[in-house]
Amino acid sequence: MEEETSLDGGGRTRVSRRGSVVFRASGPWSHAVISLLQHLERSGFSEAPRVIGRGFDEQGRETLSFIEGEILHPGPWADDAFSRLGDMLRRLHDATSSFSVPKDAVWRPWFGRTVGRGPLVIGHCDTGPWNIISRAGLPIALIDWEVAGPVRQDVELVQACWLNAQLYDDDIAEKVGLGSATARARQVRMLLDGYGLSQKARSGFIDQLIEFAVLDAAAQAIESSVTAESTDHEPLWAITWRAKSAAWILRNRCILETVLV
Structure with a gap:
């Protein structure tokens, strides 16, 4: 054995x-x-x-x-990956639309279940690139389903766009070799196009990106019991890069909104 x-x-x-x-x-x-x-x-x-x-x-x-393949994180996806990822999420939501949720179902607590305004779906709910298996640089599977469960469609897409286009501040962008704000905005658009999200449904999407980043930073603080006396660098950095990401999206809002439509 x-x-x-x-x-x-x-x-x-x-x-x-x-x-x-x-x-x-x-x-x-x-x-x-x-x-x-x-x-x-x-x-x-x-x-x-x-x-x-x-x-x-x-x-x-x-x-x-076990699914054979690679995790590309923290490196960036190539543009071709985004339409594939959007299509994958669309087919996931189509497949879960016929899922009969067990009457005694318990889902892992997650702040994202209580926000959003789109249709309710059963989603993966943790769609960062660290949970996506790739082959030849393209996404082929989602792993780590422990947070899966009910979520608003727009929240699943906001999370996927934020984390996979890596809408992060300049320090991370330089370290991992991310593209410009315009290039990453195009990647967001490609993911949403691959999903088939209508232009009408994209209204307010940038606001939702900012909101999600802020809420995720707060969730990290709560989960790690961060206080004014905390000195552990790992949870403090987890909060910091999320908060800085929200600020980066605010600063680049015009670029993101122009490209998204």
Whole structure:
């Protein structure tokens, strides 16, 4: 039998792999997530891990298929990736529209469930590039579904655009080699075009980007119990880059709005 090895990432839970099987520590939301992933497989949505067996091992851990590929984060996506990503999210939402949510479903708490104004969908809800498997530089699958659940359509798209176009301040842009504000605005447009979001539905999208970045910064502070006495650099930086991102979007608002339409 192959040795079980720990995997990097995994978000907030422990993840390991043995052969083609990924094991993830379960939580109260795991049964709902496993049901969702089983539905996606039945619906023909192939860009998610498959459930192995009944979805849990003898230790109660989730059992999912390992997806071969690369995580490009923190480097930027090429432009071609954005229409692919938008199309992937559209097909995901189409597939989950027929999902019968279990009556006893529990979803992981997340601030994004209580904001937004678009149609309610069942989404991935953690669509950063660190959760996207790529091959040949193009996105081919979403992993780490622990935050999946109900979300407004516009919130899922705002999160995906913000994190994948990396609408971050100049220090990060220089460090990881991001394009200009205009280039990143075009990437946002390509993702929304790939999704098929109407021009009408894009009204106020820049405001939502700013709002989401600010709320995410606040959520990081709450989750890490940051106070005036905090000295741990990791949570402080997590809050800082999000707040600076909101300021960057404000400063580049005219460029973003012009390109988006």
